[in-house]
Each structure stands twice: as C-alpha cells, then as structure tokens.
Amino acid sequence: MSGETRSTNPSTGPSAKRRAIHPFMVRLTHWINAAALIAMVMSGWRIYDASPIFPFRFPGSITLGGWLAGALAWHFAAMWLLVLNGLIYVGYGLVSGHFRQALLPLTPAGVWRDFRAALALRLPHALGRYNAVQRLLYVGVILLLTLAVLSGLAIWKPVQLHPLTALLGGYDTARIVHFLAMSGIVGFFVVHIALVILVPRTLPPMIVGGSVPDAGDALPEARP
Secondary structure (H helix, E strand, O other): OOOOOOOOOOOOOOOOOEEEOOOHHHHHHHHHHHHHHHHHHHHHHHHHHHOOOOOOOOOHHHOOOOOHHHHHHHHHHHHHHHHHHHHHHHHHHHHHOHHHHHHOOOOHHHHHHHHHHHHOOOOOOOOOOOOHHHHHHHHHHHHHHHHHHHHHHHHHOOOOOHHHHHHOOOHHHHHHHHHHHHHHHHHHHHHHHHHHHHOHHHHHHHHHOOEEEOOOOOOOOOOO
C-alpha cells in the first residue's frame, strides 16, 4: 500500500460523469447562425437605406451588397441559410434535450436574482452553464429571430402571404416590426460580445469544445 488516498468527490473522482461544454452540433449551428445573421443585418441596412423608415440612414461602409439588388440577393441567400440552420438547431435542441438542460429552469425570481448579482459584479460564470439572465437573453433572441423571419416574409410577399402581413398590422407596420426585431438582435450581439470580452475563457469551448464534470443543473449561488 502506498498510502495514497483517492478522492471520493463525485465531481472530481476518476469515474466522475462528464458532459460536453458545447456539443459539436451546437458549436456548428452557432457559427453558421453568426455568419448568416451578420450578412442579413448588413445587407438589411443597405435595403433599409433604399427606403428609410426613420429619418436616418446607415453608412455605406457598414452595409453589404453595394446596391439594392445586390443587397436583396445577399439578404435572401443568408435568410434561407439562417432558416435551414435554425431548423436544424431547434430540432437538435428538442431531441437531444439541449434546450431543457441549457435554457431551463427560467423563472422571474431567478432572472431578478441573477440580474442583481450581475449589477453587483458577483455573478459566477460556470463553463457550459447559463445563468438566468443569459437564459432569458437566449430565449428572447430565438423569439426575435422567429419574428424577424416572419416579418421579412410578410414584407417580401405581402400579397401571397396577406394573412401574415395583416396579422402584423399591414405592410408598413410589418417593416417597422422587422426593423425592431433586427435592432433587438443587434443589441443581443453587442451584449453577447461584451460578455465574451469580460469573460474570455468562455470563447475557446465554443470553438474547440471540451468537457467538464457534471455537477448537476444548478449554478453556484452568486458570491456575497
């Protein structure tokens, strides 16, 4: 006997159950979504400039497409990529249980608790675990993406998809809904990138994957 003792901690022992931080399918669809969304937003800004809703335009240097027809081509190509990739992501999330593990539970009390902790800079960041505020943001951006696609279709085919266009308040209102959904998505991008800058260790697992001991679904409580 060497006198060596083995850890009995289930989260650190040699037989501890491990889980992927970000499964391959989540990483793949994440980066495809990011590329498609950037193309959609930048080409959408060029389309907006051709017929502004509000009294401002976007600088040409941050738009995509060069001119209206080119921007429309980019926009629709990126839209179909986004829709196809989004369906794959949602299907995987439902079948694999990823949504249940990553986005639930989501309660007002949990969001308020983690929001206050974030303001006080006391919110823990566990790799592969989303706090309640992050869960709310991810659910919100999924809903915004759905709204952006539906309102975009209503603008694209207002006659053929008249019931959808009417549901959104008509063509002009659908354009405003589409613009606001896009603005919300851009806002999510800004917050998302800011969080990565503040907590850079969360980026590598989204690129190369990795695993951590599976200690259950609960995040540690915010530090006092």
